[in-house]
Structure formats: C-alpha cells, structure tokens
Amino acid sequence: MRPFTYERATDAQAAVKAMAEHPNAKFLAGGTNLLDLMKLEIEHPAHLIDVGRLPLAAIEDTAEGGLRIGAMTTNSHVAADARIRSRYRVLTQAIVAGGSGQLRNKATTGGNLLQRTRCAYFYDTAKPCNKRHPGSGCGALEGLNRNSAIFGASDACIATHPSDMAVALVALDASVETLTPWGEGRRFPVAELHRLPGETPQIETRLAPGELITAVVLPRPPQGGQVYRKVRDRASYAAGLASVAVAGGNLALGAVAHRPWRADKAEAALKSGASPGEAIAAELAGAAQNGRNGFKINLVARLVPAALEEARANGRDA
Amino acid sequence: MRTTITVNGEARSMDLDTRTTLLDALREHLRLTGSKKGCDHGQCGACTVLVNGTRINACLSLAVMHDGDEVTTIEGVGAVDGLHPMQVAFLTEDAFQCGYCTPGQICSALGMLREVADNWPSQETQDLTGPVRLTNDELRERMSGNICRCSAYPQIVAAIRSIAGEPA
Numbered sequence: 001m002r003p004f005t006y007e008r009a010t011d012a013q014a015a016v017k018a019m020a021e022h023p024n025a026k027f028l029a030g031g032t033n034l035l036d037l038m039k040l041e042i043e044h045p046a047h048l049i050d051v052g053r054l055p056l057a058a059i060e061d062t063a064e065g066g067l068r069i070g071a072m073t074t075n076s077h078v079a080a081d082a083r084i085r086s087r088y089r090v091l092t093q094a095i096v097a098g099g100s101g102q103l104r105n106k107a108t109t110g111g112n113l114l115q116r117t118r119c120a121y122f123y124d125t126a127k128p129c130n131k132r133h134p135g136s137g138c139g140a141l142e143g144l145n146r147n148s149a150i151f152g153a154s155d156a157c158i159a160t161h162p163s164d165m166a167v168a169l170v171a172l173d174a175s176v177e178t179l180t181p182w183g184e185g186r187r188f189p190v191a192e193l194h195r196l197p198g199e200t201p202q203i204e205t206r207l208a209p210g211e212l213i214t215a216v217v218l219p220r221p222p223q224g225g226q227v228y229r230k231v232r233d234r235a236s237y238a239a240g241l242a243s244v245a246v247a248g249g250n251l252a253l254g255a256v257a258h259r260p261w262r263a264d265k266a267e268a269a270l271k272s273g274a275s276p277g278e279a280i281a282a283e284l285a286g287a288a289q290n291g292r293n294g295f296k297i298n299l300v301a302r303l304v305p306a307a308l309e310e311a312r313a314n315g316r317d318a
Numbered sequence: 319m320r321t322t323i324t325v326n327g328e329a330r331s332m333d334l335d336t337r338t339t340l341l342d343a344l345r346e347h348l349r350l351t352g353s354k355k356g357c358d359h360g361q362c363g364a365c366t367v368l369v370n371g372t373r374i375n376a377c378l379s380l381a382v383m384h385d386g387d388e389v390t391t392i393e394g395v396g397a398v399d400g401l402h403p404m405q406v407a408f409l410t411e412d413a414f415q416c417g418y419c420t421p422g423q424i425c426s427a428l429g430m431l432r433e434v435a436d437n438w439p440s441q442e443t444q445d446l447t448g449p450v451r452l453t454n455d456e457l458r459e460r461m462s463g464n465i466c467r468c469s470a471y472p473q474i475v476a477a478i479r480s481i482a483g484e485p486a
Contacts, residue, residue, distance in 0.1 A: 006319060006336040006382050032378045035339075036359050048336070050383055080438040085446040096441045100463025101430060102366055102375045236441070236462035 001038050008050040012179050012214055015051050019210035020181045022047040027212060029072060030106040032099075033115040041125060042132055052108070056214055059083070065220040068177075071110030071213045075099070075165065078109060087221045089314070090245050093228035094168035094254075100237050110213035113166055113176070113193060114205065117159035117258075118239050120144060130156045131201040141290065147241060150287040150296050151257040157201030158290055160255050161194055162239050167254035168228055170262050171245035175217045181210035190216065194259030201258070222248030225315025229307040230254070231299055242299045246311035251304070256287075256296060266304070276305035321385045325350065326394025334381050341365045343381035344391055352392035352421045356465070363464035366422040366429070367391050373429025375463075392421035395428065404428060404481055411477040415468035423464050427478045430460045434482070451485040 006028075009015035019025050026045035028034060029052045037043040056070035059081050067088075069078055078084060079095040099107060107115075121127045121139035128137035140148055140158050148158040169190040176193055178186045193205050207213070230243035243254035249270060251263040265286065269279035280301055287297050322331040323340075325348060332347050341358075344350045344367070353376055356364035360378040367376045368390040396402035404424050407413070414420045434452050442459040443450055450456065457475055466474060 001337045004336055006380070008385075028380075028383070031380065031383065032360060032375070035378050035380065039358065048380075052383065076433070076438060080436070082447075085439060089446050092439055092446055093441065096439055096443075100360075100363065101433065101440075101460055102363060102373050102426065102463045103360060103378075105372045105429075106374045106379065236459050 029108040029111040075104040090226035094164040098164040119159040146292040152196040157197035168245040170260040171247040171252040177215040224248030225311035227311040276308040280304040340379040341376035364422040366426040407477040413473040413477040
C-alpha cells in the first residue's frame, strides 16, 4: 500500500471541504472495498477522509410515507430494520445476499453504491484495463469474460457492477441525496447514479469529483409483491452471475451491466399483458454476448419468470 | 499517527503508520498473535475480531479508524486457565485440525450469536418479520465468511450448536 495521510471528518460540510483542499483524496467509510483495492495498488489515494463516523447512520420515516437511510448506516443495520423487512423485503433480501456477515457489519449504504467491479482484469495490474488505466485496452473483451455484461457494454469495457443492494434500490425507485464540493445538496434517482461505460469506463457515476452521498431515500413501497433472487457459483459469499429484484411492477437486473439494469422493456411488456417469459424475452432482445458469458442470457430468461412468480406469491401473503 | 484502542479491556496507545491495518496493529504492535492473517483481503475470516461487540474482518480496517473503539480478540475471549464455553465446545467437538482459522471461527461465532439474539436476518431467513430460528442452514450461512481449509465444518457447526441450543 502506498503512503497516505488520514483525517476523521467531523461533519459532512467539513468532509467535502477537506476533499476540495486535498488533491487525490478519497472518502473512506467502511473501507471493505477501498482498502482491499489500496492493498492491490489499484487505488492509491494520497489522503483519506474518514466519513464513517459522520452522524448519517439513522433510518428515519419521511413525510411522503417512505424512509431515509443515512449513508453511513451499515448494510447489516439496513437489512435488520423492522420497517425495511416488513415493507421493503426486496432490499433486505438483496443485502443479505451480498458479502459475509463480517463485511456487511462494516460496509455502509453509501460505500455499497460506490463499490467497484470485480472484473478479474480490473484486479490484475499486469493486464490491460481501461477502467483502471484509461487507454490501456480491455483484457476481458477477448479474455476470461464469463461474468461480463450482456447489456450496455462497449468496446472499451464489459465489466459489471457488483452490488446486490443497488439492484433492489433501483427496483424500489429509490433516490440518493448528496452534498457537492461546493456545499449544495442534490437529489436524484439511484437509477441515474451509475453510468454505462461508453468510451470512459473510468467514470463510473454521475457524482462530481469530491461529491459525498449523504442518504438514500425510499419512496412509499410499490403495490404488489417483492423478491430478490441471485444466482452464483456457490451457495453463499460469492458475487452474482445474475440477479433480479422485483418490486410490484418494477424489475431490475444485477451482475449483467455496468450499472443495475432497470428492465423497462420487460416492465412495459408485463403491463400490456405479456407472460413473464415473453416479457423477459423482450428485454433480452437487446442483450449481447462476448463469447463466454452467453449462458447469462438463458440464466436471466429462466430466473426472471421464477422471481415474478415468487413475488406474486409474496404479494398475496402480504 | 497516535491511536488509542481499548483491546481486551485495556487501553493501548500506539504510534502507527496510517497504512497499518487493525490486524497488523494487534499482531505486530501489541503482539496479540491469536488473530490470524489468512488471505489479508476479507475472504477467509481468519482475522475476525469483535469491535464494540460486532464481528468484522480486522484485515480490511485501518487501525487509525478504530481510535476510541473497544476490540476483543481471541486472547480476550478466554484464557488458558479459564476457557470460554465456546472454546471448550470447539475442543469437545474436535472442531479443528490445524487450528489456524479457529480464533476467527470462535470470534465470528460469538458475534453471530449476538446477531441472532438481536433477530438479524440472513438469506436463509424465510419469515423476515418473525423471530429468527437458528436452523443448521441458518448457522452455516451466517458462518460463511469463515473458511476452514481442513474442512472441519460439521464439527464447527456441532460446537456452535452445543452453545446455541436447538432451534425452537
């Protein structure tokens, strides 16, 4: 790990101000992803601003009938919250499908959204990767790309976003609240947080440099059942090959694109009376494979109808 | 950077390079070598300790992040002349071969049982609004962050089960 200086921020305004004052600084919250990447010298900030103890770890009711989750709330606390378990079960299910107990105890809501891809070529500093080293090429394009994207990829990058939680948040129409380096609060949908890779896969979100996520806001839960289903190579503690979040009529897919993939074509098909199989086929008409990841198309085609059926059953029980 | 952490009930002050992980502070600075370095990337769980009562991977945390925290390592769980019941259970059930993962397994098990007592869900929890029943599927899922290269898993489950009791 390369040397860095460290400070503990006392409030959110001070944190974004410190970020503006230090070149090559990063926010540190739980650290479970950032510190791992620093050990591997994929990330090498010169200064860390520890935001983990900012007073942003509460889950509050909103006036609109939803919930505001402070960005420093740990994944474990979000998953265990009684309101989330009863009204937003897809979110609890998505969180407990990710990482291990130890990791979820440390990982935060904001950090989970900003975790980086698990693409093997991003992790191997001896290999080309446009995300890690812009302009060096994409090793995955012709390489071991079994877990790469089937939606929205580019010739520059076929990596996927690894978060389970974010997939549920997109299906729930959640928003993020942020504080910009110039001290302004912003709010926009989680679905608009992450970018597609295009020619600049190193730019992963629409956050300005130094912008801090302060909260995630859940609207009132949608009508209908909810469920999260994830498929992976072993039963626990592994990144997904494909996942799906169902929340009422909303559908989002995980591990298939550079961002959580809102399946709006499938949603539209379902609304106009298509069967679950027909609906996901409409979405998958826009999918593309890269040699070794073609199985994901079949996987999603089978996973989504099963999840829709389970969500309907959950909706009846509720 | 001056950092003070209460370790096993005793305030310990250290002057640390910011890069020092909590695990390296415990092992190299405080000579508490019970917590083990397996993968050093949060994948194996051998470094699991309790921070303010909650289990985490000590390898994926900087020591400076824990200024003011209370850390319990395996050395604080029990002593040679006064083993913790979970340590006795691991001996009784023969829940290890080489023993390298055992301090992490035991710290993780203690943290896990507190999570169950607090009714935290896992992906094996079918009824998210009712009380958690610690079935063997639940127990195995909740311990999946701790790898045992000797594969003593059946005995580890038996040891933890002997402390947790049968699910109601």
